[in-house]
Amino acid sequence: MKRNLSPLFSAAFLLAFPVAVYAVDISVDSTSIVRFEQRDIPGSSKQDIQPFTQFLGLDARKLGDGNLSLHLYGWGRADMGDTSYGDSKTDGNLTYGYLQYRFEKTDADIRAGRFFVREGIINEQVDGISARTDLPFGFGLSAFGGATVHTEDLYGENSDGKGDYIAGGRISFRHKGLLELGISGVYEDTAPALVNYVNGTNRKIGADIWLSPHRAIELVGHSSYNTETSEMAEHRYLLNLRPATGLVLSGEYSDQREQSLFYSWAMFSGAAVNPGDKARTTAITASYYLDKTTEIILGYKHYNREIGNADRYGGDMKLSFMDNRLRGGLGYYYLQAGDNFAITGTSSASYHNLRAYVMHDTKTYFSSVEALCRLFDEKIYGEDTAYEAAFSLGYHITPALALSGDISYGKNPDYQDETKGLVRLTYNMTYDNKGEKK
Amino acid sequence: MRILQTSFMVVLLVGLFIFLVSCAGMKGTPNGYSSHADYISAGQQISCSECHEDQQKGTMKSFASFNHSAVFVKNHGHYAATDDRLCASCHKSSFCTDCHTNKTEIKPSLLYGNRPDRELPHRGNYMTLHKIEGKLDPSSCYRCHGRSNNERCIACHR
Numbered sequence: 001m002k003r004n005l006s007p008l009f010s011a012a013f014l015l016a017f018p019v020a021v022y023a024v025d026i027s028v029d030s031t032s033i034v035r036f037e038q039r040d041i042p043g044s045s046k047q048d049i050q051p052f053t054q055f056l057g058l059d060a061r062k063l064g065d066g067n068l069s070l071h072l073y074g075w076g077r078a079d080m081g082d083t084s085y086g087d088s089k090t091d092g093n094l095t096y097g098y099l100q101y102r103f104e105k106t107d108a109d110i111r112a113g114r115f116f117v118r119e120g121i122i123n124e125q126v127d128g129i130s131a132r133t134d135l136p137f138g139f140g141l142s143a144f145g146g147a148t149v150h151t152e153d154l155y156g157e158n159s160d161g162k163g164d165y166i167a168g169g170r171i172s173f174r175h176k177g178l179l180e181l182g183i184s185g186v187y188e189d190t191a192p193a194l195v196n197y198v199n200g201t202n203r204k205i206g207a208d209i210w211l212s213p214h215r216a217i218e219l220v221g222h223s224s225y226n227t228e229t230s231e232m233a234e235h236r237y238l239l240n241l242r243p244a245t246g247l248v249l250s251g252e253y254s255d256q257r258e259q260s261l262f263y264s265w266a267m268f269s270g271a272a273v274n275p276g277d278k279a280r281t282t283a284i285t286a287s288y289y290l291d292k293t294t295e296i297i298l299g300y301k302h303y304n305r306e307i308g309n310a311d312r313y314g315g316d317m318k319l320s321f322m323d324n325r326l327r328g329g330l331g332y333y334y335l336q337a338g339d340n341f342a343i344t345g346t347s348s349a350s351y352h353n354l355r356a357y358v359m360h361d362t363k364t365y366f367s368s369v370e371a372l373c374r375l376f377d378e379k380i381y382g383e384d385t386a387y388e389a390a391f392s393l394g395y396h397i398t399p400a401l402a403l404s405g406d407i408s409y410g411k412n413p414d415y416q417d418e419t420k421g422l423v424r425l426t427y428n429m430t431y432d433n434k435g436e437k438k
Numbered sequence: 439m440r441i442l443q444t445s446f447m448v449v450l451l452v453g454l455f456i457f458l459v460s461c462a463g464m465k466g467t468p469n470g471y472s473s474h475a476d477y478i479s480a481g482q483q484i485s486c487s488e489c490h491e492d493q494q495k496g497t498m499k500s501f502a503s504f505n506h507s508a509v510f511v512k513n514h515g516h517y518a519a520t521d522d523r524l525c526a527s528c529h530k531s532s533f534c535t536d537c538h539t540n541k542t543e544i545k546p547s548l549l550y551g552n553r554p555d556r557e558l559p560h561r562g563n564y565m566t567l568h569k570i571e572g573k574l575d576p577s578s579c580y581r582c583h584g585r586s587n588n589e590r591c592i593a594c595h596r
Contacts, residue, residue, distance in 0.1 A: 029532065033544065053543050057532045073532045075543050086593075093541040096531055107523060116535065118522050125540050125586055149540055152589040155596040162585060172520070177498050180520060196596075202585065210520060215500045220516045234577070238513050242502060248509045256577055265584045267595055268576075281575060287508045297508040303574050310574055316508065318555075327555050335570070343569040351570070355561070357554035370554040372562040380566060388562040392552040406551040412563040422551065 024062035027430040036421040050081035108133035119170040120184025121206030125149040143169035161266025163189025180210040200271035202264035226260035233260035246289035308338030328358040348378035386412035540586040
């Protein structure tokens, strides 16, 4: 299916340009990047990588009767030095490309083409059609169907493990800005049998809730049930409390049956996971704006899996000055993890993570500096430290066109030296029907 | 299989019933979301309630729920799953697909290397860390790389 549809969508991507010319509002987002990277992996020869990558997005609004729009986004890459990835020196992808008709009432819309569906427990990419609408009395409906968007074939297989078609939808009910309840489900074609992996079919149903009996209290989350394993797959809930202006206290809880959650994750043979394996996380986070310039975040998270327990705790500070033109941040957390979480051949998974950055924007130039450091409790591949320093400097040639360059240097257990650089040209502009810039 | 088919039939029938009842009383609810893209600058920490009074209209949720605090940013998936039309009043789809996509060319943190404030995932050398974090919480990998965006994973995980 993928092989048949991809050229069609690529053609649609090109054909869209003349269509878009007649649109009232055309928004173009272009990012051209040339990377310069030297890879020095222990035991391998050095590689010089210089890929050129073009990211291009186009949104044409107010087409037809004014309610129709076209949305396209994709990228293409050509290697100018050694092959940067895989066997080919060129690659590309249409991330999404769809026509959308938005009705004037009821927040209803219809989409056709390649798009992402995020509704309740559903998170899928589809080549097909979707529709949704709000209905009176607080109800809402959405539905989608079409061909599954396939990804790279798994190693030694002629498939990525997904079925060829997919459908699903969500029914929701809202009450006075206090409550939203949803029921959603996804049904995929039977997954193909694989030689080297244990595969399962993607079919789940679930329920979601948003409850806010008072503006200072909010509960949001979902539960999903795998109809193939006849087991709950996941419960995932978040409780937010806002006892004072600028203060958010949150508690997070998730509980997963790993086989049911990962059942259609063919790459890791999710269907073969021990049915009894469970994972549970609990976390608390506090975020507080001291004033408009400073946000402080403190957090703690506990992990529990069959192989052991782990705890992560730490905090961040975010700063913003000069009407947001000068921003910065500091962060630290420590992961204390059981030995079973350690990398094979090492004895500990615990590490400290430190990060700091500062950035400055003006009408003419923009710059940022970022430093990252990880201190491992026990050496990993003979290294007890990983660090990276990155610097970026850019210039606004026009308000819409900017040229920038990044350079970074780092050292870590996987790379003795990692030096990376890139040059980036970005163009973001919206035109109206007279060709005037907006 | 039988449970699934029964479940879908029940959901379909309930949906059809709600649709018919609702259509009978439908007078045309106005659209709730409009574009804010022209008013907001890059990197601005959005606080909806800074401009909007936090009053309830119809079935709209509290604006305070969508203030972009660190807690919101970390848990944005919960909100995007039910209110992506509200997200779209400021963000284009490409904002989501920088991370949540089927095939990536460059790590988001590298693509936006000039925007360290966006806290994009896999900063620095994540090659080492993923061997720890993946064991710690594989569901955190699964949300982006599970059934899509797995091309890079296949290179080693064979």
